[in-house]
Amino acid sequence: MADHQSEAIFEKQPVWAGGRSPFNVSYGKLMMWLLLLSDAFTFSSLLVQYGAQRFSNVENPVVTRWPEPAAIFNHFPGLHGLHLPLLFVSLMTFILIFSSVTMVLAVEAGHRKHKKDVVKFMIYTVIGGIAFLSCQAWEWSVFISEGATLHGNTFGITAVGQEEFHKLKFGDHFEWKDEWRTHGPVPFAALFFIVTGFHGFHVFTGVVANIVITIMAARGVFERRGHYEMIEKTGLYWHFVDLVWVFVFTFFYLI
Template sequence: MSESVALNPNSAWNGGKSPFGVSYGKLMMWVFLLSDAFTFSSLLVTYGCNRYLSGGSEIKWPHPDKVFNHFPFLHGMDLPLVFVSMMTFILIFSSVTMVLAVEAGARKHRNDVAFYMFLTIIGGIAFLSCQAWEWSQFITGSHEGSSFLVDGQKIHGANLFLNEYGPAAFAGLFFIVTGFHGFHVLSGVVLNVIIYVNVIKGTYDKRGHYEMIEKVGLYWHFVDLVWVFVFTFFYLI
């Protein structure tokens, strides 16, 4: 190394600071979310292609408002999109409480962080419960059933091979896409619980900053973001 080159230790090229202005953990969380977006978009592309291809076949792709039109305790009523819109609002609202927790973390206000993290966990559990109900409704199926796939034999609900709604790929894709998203929500709830316990224990007060809330918050908002698109492709289009 020539002495004539003036090394500035604060320059990003010398490792003095992050060129992206974020910590390593947050940058890696972003990279992870990017890779996760690849996975989800591949699933949505599969859904789109399968649905597109089914256009010419004799078994029509079902229309979502004919399949997802149930609401708990309201039997026999045709309520398309009501339940799933409730799920959407639950998830958006839990995203709001998460960002409020991040905001409280920036103020280093432990009780506020704990309170909003608790609300976020409740929101996540509420969403998962709704999804469990939705799945059981989907698998159980309607009382009438349908018989357009098997001669004379009625099918109720759905499994991986047959379903009363339409092509087998419809149920399969419903299970994999909403299941994969639901699994993300579940992991998010587990992470949130860990962070919540740490907040209560005062780990982040000892550490001096609440950056961990921001990292988990990024993940949680991403789950919300994915739901926006799952909702658009699965229930609206």
């Protein structure tokens, strides 16, 4: 009776009076959210730096020409020498979004406490992450082989190049001509490497975390613990990586 009474009194206490989680989340999940918030600041400072550099060059084409992203990232493995802008990055975007879906399906399976489904979807997610990293490695190697460095930029597009470039249609034969290229704004490739590299590093750490929790789930650690919250926490991280890619894709490739 007395117990009942104290319960009733406690329930009337405001959420912030103590003795309960005011956000109704676990400690670990709250900390993951805060990590992601600070990471959002890191990525946005990098992207905003890119934006400022680009804005500073946009109205001054005589001195420096900002490179045309569609003229640089237009390759597709196996289809050599064709002008296919955006195709490969769209594939990468699809891979990452799909691995996000398998991740959220793993979280859902965790809510059902269905160990087999969790492991299955986590393996799909890991495969998606590795596929994305492989795509990025290929793209970097092509970009570097075409002359990208951290301290220079030979992708600045000339007026002639711009004119010729805009005549190109999707799927046309493409080859750089010397008179199309000039020295462009130096930070272009450096910012590309820093931002996509930092994002790729996040994908890499995400893949490592996913492998670890896949093994833990397969060995029944979460089953014994009674809940699959660890999948949700790494899931948050993984979706964040996908979220960042949405903006990298928008600012580096689309705009």
